Amino acid sequence: MSGAQGALGLSLQAARPRWLWGAAAGLLLALGAVLGAWRWRRGAGRRRRFRLQRVGTVLKxxxxxxxSFRGLTVPQARVTLMGLQSGELRDRFxxxxxxxxxxxxARQEPRLVLISVGSEDGCLTLEAPEMKKVCVPVKLPRKNPVLNCRIFGLDIQGRDCGDEVAQWISTFLNSGPYRLVHFEPSMVPRKSKDIINLxxxxxxxxxxxxxxxxxxxEASMEDLNTRLEKKVKVENFRPNILVADCGAFEEDTWxxxxxxxxxxxxTVCCARCILTTVxxxxxxxxxKEPLETLKSxxxxxPSERHIYKSSPLFGKYFAVDKTGTIRVGDPVYKIIQE
Incomplete structure (x- = not known):
């Protein structure tokens, strides 16, 4: 063997382990993509095996x-036990x-949907047509009174956000007088079970x-719009998560x-009301629309009328079993117990 051949042979031998490790790593990644659906988790005092079936992709x-104000479209969100959170802004707080x-x-004041929200220097910001931007501290002064509020017949507290924003909202709506309140972590939340027993x-x-x-x-939205003379937006329905790459109303089965x-x-499907027509x-x-078409x-x-009565169903409600972070583009997996 010549010196050049020997050097080449040595270099190939030296490179072979790296190549083999790279190939093995690639194979493991591919295998993980296929078999990674198998996982274990602890529950009810024993280990349970389950697999994951991909059913969609997070689109928005x-x-x-x-x-009832305009929502924020975000690239990612923290999911807490009480809903989604982006920075200091928590969903419907x-x-x-x-x-x-x-x-x-917006059932009583439809123009609430025109008020845009944002976050700036520790403040919730509000903007609306022909109104100057107003800022509300996320952490309110303790001197602001805590008010007793009522939502669908249930009591809950909220700290008053002050006269300036109250006047701002009342002026924009040309109605009221209205107040704005903020739910704080020390306050007692409402029990979902007190609203829907399931x-x-x-x-x-x-x-x-x-x-x-x-x-x-997304497929459910497309299905509905094929039946409407005037198309509606997903914003009519105010979801937290819009999912692509699945069939129409497949989310009902998850x-x-x-x-x-x-x-x-x-938990349950979302029974729709007149707010969807704003x-x-x-x-x-x-x-009327899209509510009347949905009713068709x-x-x-009939066996579920005690839950939904005469309201049409569109979207599904979910509770949170494990907190964490979700991002646009994340796969959506159905957890199937084995």
Whole structure:
């Protein structure tokens, strides 16, 4: 063997382990993608095996800091036991009320959907057509009174955000007088089970209707729009998570799902009301569509009328089993117990 051949042979021998390790690592990654659906987790005092079946992809994430105001589209969100969070803004932790504490939503004041929210230097910012931006501290002075509020007949507290923002909202709506309140961590949340009995006793919310998270699929939206003369937007339905790469209304069948490191538990479908007929771009209440079309083909099974009554179903509510972070582009997996 010549010196050059010997050197080449030595270099190949030296390179071979690196090549073999690289190939092995690639094989393991590929195998993990296929077999990584098998996992173990601890529950009820024993180890349970389950597999994951991919059912979709996160297309958009929405956080609605103030109930009925315009939502924020975010690239990622922290999922807490009480809903999504982006920075200092938590989903539906602010609420407009009458002076007696009763909630005010776009059902009563449709133009609430025109108020945009943001975050700036520790403040919640509000903007609306022909109004100057107003800022509200996320951490309110302790001197601000705590008000007793009512949401769908249930009591909950909120710290008053002050006269300036109250006047701002009342002026924009040309109505009121209204107040803005903020739910603080020391306050007692509402029990989802007190709203819909199918939730667990551990499921809690601040000012959402009943659930920490609402999921809708892109395919469900497309299916609905094929039946409407005038198309509607997903913003009509105010979901937290919009999912692509699945069939229409497939989300109705999901029970336990995994997104990122977050585990969610399906509870009930979302029974729709007149709020869905508020145009998110104009703040005009239609009162008919898309609600009437949904009623033509999305009513519940007769056996479930005690839950949903005559309301059509669109989207599904989820409770949070494991907190964490979700991102746009994350796969959505169905957790299947073995």
């Amino acid at each position: 994430l929405y956080v609605y800091p103030v109930k 602010w609420l407009v009320t009458k002076e007696d504490g009763h909630m005010v939503t 939730f667990r006793t551990t499921d809690e919310v601040a000012y959402p209707d009943c659930s920490p998270a609402l999921i809708i699929s 029970e336990d799902i995994l997104i990122g490191d977050v585990e969610l538990k399906g 145009n998110p771009d104009t703040g005009v209440l239609d009162r 083909y999305r009513l519940c099974d």
